[in-house]
Amino acid sequence: MADISPYILNEATQNGIEQENNRLDFQHYFFDDIMNNELLPPHIAHELATNPPPRICEMATGSAIWLKEIAKTLPMSAELVGLDFDTSKFPRPETLASNIKLGFANAYEPFPEKFQSHFDVVHLRHFILATKKDHGARLVQNLLSLLRPRGWLVWAECDPIKTNAEPPSDAMFRMQKVYYNHLRNADLETE
Ligand SMILES: C[S@@+](CC[C@H](N)C(=O)[O-])C[C@H]1O[C@@H](n2cnc3c(N)ncnc32)[C@H](O)[C@@H]1O
Known part of the structure; x- marks a missing residue:
């Protein structure tokens, strides 16, 4: 399934x-600003804070910019994995907090046994550009395999086609074109 993405x-x-x-780092800070600096929905952040250590x-x-930022808000006992x-x-690993570990995984392929039912939260963002029509259910099913019972899948997207830049920006138009072409090639909705 490696060619599915x-x-x-x-x-x-x-x-x-x-x-x-x-x-990616710039996009993170832009998105973080839109989200009022809430890296997770407040009710999830609250539950994680009251039931440490979170995974x-x-x-x-x-x-790994989102992981680096959320690490600052959590105790060092939190287990943070980026795939x-x-x-x-x-x-480089030495530039990361010691509780952040990064590794290889394809979101469309089964994950290692050690990660099955392991996490409180799975976070995914801006993944529409890595998705084709009819792949959503398979992707979500695979991601859910990482979660413990009653864990949370947090999937955040924004829609550049419905976003305006003031003043009008050539970079924004080029981004919208890339996005629109992807939606057409991936057979996803363009309206
Ligand atoms: C989807 S965005 C997310 C970036 C970052 N997490 C953020 O929120 O700013 C780009 C990342 O998705 C990764 N990616 C795309 N398709 C993937 C797949 N099928 N499995 C795993 N990673 C994938 C790319 O390698 C790239 O690093």
């Missing part, structure tokens, strides 16, 4: 990786 934004060169990591997995973690099928964007 239509994700097109990974870069092969060293400069490309740096640029892509900068984009959190971020699927498609990229530069991605492109490990080239991972920060």
Whole structure:
């Protein structure tokens, strides 16, 4: 199933990786601002705080920026795991808090036994660009296998096509074009 992902934004060169990591980090702070700096919905953050230590997995973690930020809000006993099928964007382990571990996984393939039913929260963001029509149910079923009973799957998206930039921005138009072309190629809704 390795060829199932239509994700097109990974870069092969060293400069490309740096640029892509900068984009992912910038995108995180932009999104975080829109979300009033709430890295998780408040009721989930509250429950995690009252039942420590939390176990959190971020699927498609990229530069691990979300994990690095949520680590600052949790005790060191929290277990934080980031998974991605492109490990080239991972920060060096020595630059991460010691309770953050990163590893390889394809979101569409079964996960290692040790992660099954293991996590309180699975976090996924901006994954529409890695999804095709009719793959959603299979993806969600696979992600749910990571969760303990009554755990939470937190999947956050924004829709660039319905987003405006003030003043109008050429970069925003180019992003909208990439997004729109992906939706058409992946046979997803464009309205
Ligand atoms: C979906 S975005 C999420 C980025 C980051 N987690 C964030 O929220 O800012 C980009 C990441 O998804 C990863 N990705 C795309 N398809 C994937 C798949 N099928 N399995 C695992 N990771 C995937 C890419 O390698 C890239 O690092």
